[in-house]
Amino acid sequence: MQTKIDFIGGNTKRCLMAMALPMIAAMFLNMAYNLVDSLWIGNLLGKTAYAALTNSTPIILILTSVAMGATNGISILLSQAIGSKNQKRVESLIATSLIVAIVFALMITLILEIFLPHILIALNTPVETYDMAYSYLSIYVLGYLAVYLYLYFTAVLRSFGNSMFQAIAMLVSTILNAILDPIFIHCFGFHGAAIATLLSQGICLIFMVVYLKRKKFFSLHITWFDKADIFPLIGKAIPSIVQQSIPAISTTFLTALISTYGITAIAAYGITGKLETILFYPAMALNMVLTTIVGQCIGGQRIDRAKDYLKCALKYGCVLLFLLSGIIVIFSKQLAGFFVNSTEVATIVGVYFLTVSIGYVLNTVTNCFLGVLNGLGKPEKSMFLMIFYYIIVRMPLAYLLSSLGFALNGIWITVLVSHICAAMASMLVSLLQIKGEK
Template sequence: MTSNIDFINADTRKAFIKMALPMMAAMFLNLAYNIMDSIWVGNLLGETAMAALTSSTPVILLLTAIGMGATNGLSIILSQKIGAGDKKQVNSLVTTSFVAAVLFSVILTIILELGLPTILNCLNTRSELFDMAYDYLAVYLLGYISTFLYLYFAALLRSYGNTSLQAISILLCTILDCILNPIFIKWIGFNGAAVTTIISESISVIILVVYLVKKKLFSLHFSLVDFHLIKPMIKNALPSIVQQSIPAISTSFLTAVISAFSVTAIAGYGITGKLETILLYPAMAFNMVMTTIIGQCVGGKRTDRANDYLKCSILNGGAIVLILSILVAVFAKPLSRLFVNTSGVAELVSMYFLIVGAGYVFNTITNCLLGTINGMGKPMVGMLLMMFYYLVVRMPLAWIFSKTFLGLNGVWLAVLISHIVACISAALYYIIYKKKSQGKTNNSIQE
């Protein structure tokens, strides 16, 4: 069984671009898909509704991160099996992981529905926003199984080197979201945005499933379920879940800190979160692409190609995000007015990107490095690095700086510092790891 792209033998640059471009397209379409909710909510319902959506966002980000982490963890082991040409293990792994994905998403949905009031209280949700945020999330959670399964099937295709269909499915759903959002928001109010999300993501799942059934890339039979695979799946998935979830936990913490300032501050922070996805999504795409590419190279015993792919990802990713960072920083005010047309929010958003803007290039380099480290089968290292610069650097500094004369600008400064620290620490680990690996190889040759 072979992947759609031969990462092991093909030209590095061509193979990388063929994988990365559709993935970036998918991420930007997903960006448009996510932004539409905020634009319609802000314009049709105003600043308070935008603030309520911001208060709901940490939960949504965490759920998405859990899904991306779990499925990316699967992608690590699956891409290695595909690279090794082990068809039997691939079929068994896909079947076992599918059963696990359904059970996990259903159980998590039930737990979160029951614990939603407690979660919102922990996020320091303001009283005037609590009911709106609760009602929105209660509806959104009903469709979480669709969100999780979409991420699962997208990860399967990505493991085979196919990212094009993900872009196509998101394009169709983004168009549908643009059409349905204003209709449902005017019909049932704020919760209409959540209903539209459920409908759109369910359609995405159907598109991916139909394609997979037609292509017959693997066999899916319950007789292939192998409980012995649960342990290696968890071993790869847990660090990836934590790795993906830590930024969402950080966002939840910062939202709680910012909630102490004002509704305008919360609405403004929500808009910065939407706009910065323009700069974060390319980095996330490169992370997932590198995980798959390096995973297949490891499976095919060609780890020597890792450096070539890493350089390619850093050069391309860094250049793209540098240009985007400049554009977002320059046009921050008019972009913010697309969501909420108030001067206070526009000033806050503009200041955020003036302070944090340079950090996104560092973040892109970090993600390229983390994707490489994950693909080498070391997601635990990526998890520990993420814990360091979010939990040890960003969150404490944000809280401390927010209590000083810097106020909100202190929170933004903490974000910038964490991006820089993240890049330096990931680069140092990779350099040390490569030196140790080369040393072992040289010793083996001499022996």
């Protein structure tokens, strides 16, 4: 298959937009997919059920982050092979990575089903929400293979310069979940939402396979499997998994910390997480897009083109996030009312977004530079940066300020501080790496 977009010879702005806009659309559709559960559960079942969903969310985030990280690791090697026009290498990477992806996803599913009760206890899940969170997650985990394969195929297509498929697949899945959610919640209660999610993911995977087979975007033969590719794939996947998972681990830690402040605080934090997806997903999209584009540029030995794409992504990404974050900050209290009808919850949500505010623009800067590092084939550097500002800065500082009596406000301040540290550190490391590529 030929790449859909000429990243090396084409117009920088047009090529970036051709990849980024469908990716951002897919991300917003994914946000809508997740919001469906939240809106139906919050409005039909109340604050306790919504708190149970919030307790479940960190685990779901970690699972999704693992899948996104592993498949993004595949995209690093694949995009570089495509950029260097090494067809044999491309074919062996696709075949090998697919088998590895299936085995890995099944292992994760088995481990989660066995240890789920212990994980929920470790997260300080309140007694009032434990049974509901367990029933939801035990069903959700069964669909993990479908989630993983969806992300795998979209990463492969993205490496070839096709991001439109991800938007189409996500649209189908979102519509299915929106239709099935109220039906299954009405019939089965809280865990009916998980059943609806499981079914929509399975149907979406079937649609995906049929779509790929008919369009013939790329060739796939298991006989092209090459065990020599396993360790290079793992070598790129592990740093990418850690990189994607660390924010989810941080969220898990903060959720456990915030759980000590009661159901209202948990519900409010759950709402901030949902609204933040509006602000995080464009940045994440730029990260993944730059991984692919820079990878192809490096494969084609055009570091100058990689720098052009970075400048363009920073320019348009920061403008977009400035506008979006302003809207969320201004209307955060009103938006909170769509999830849970509670003045106390809305107040906490409003304070959170007012405190963090500019942090979302800084997060976009961070993701652009991390995408460049990944595309350069240096996901381990991105990983260490993530460890620095999430594990070393955010988590200890949140615990410290909370313990010193700043309570929830101390945690919110910590989130902003970590965004500042992230932008500064990622910019410095990325620019030094780019300079070394000359």
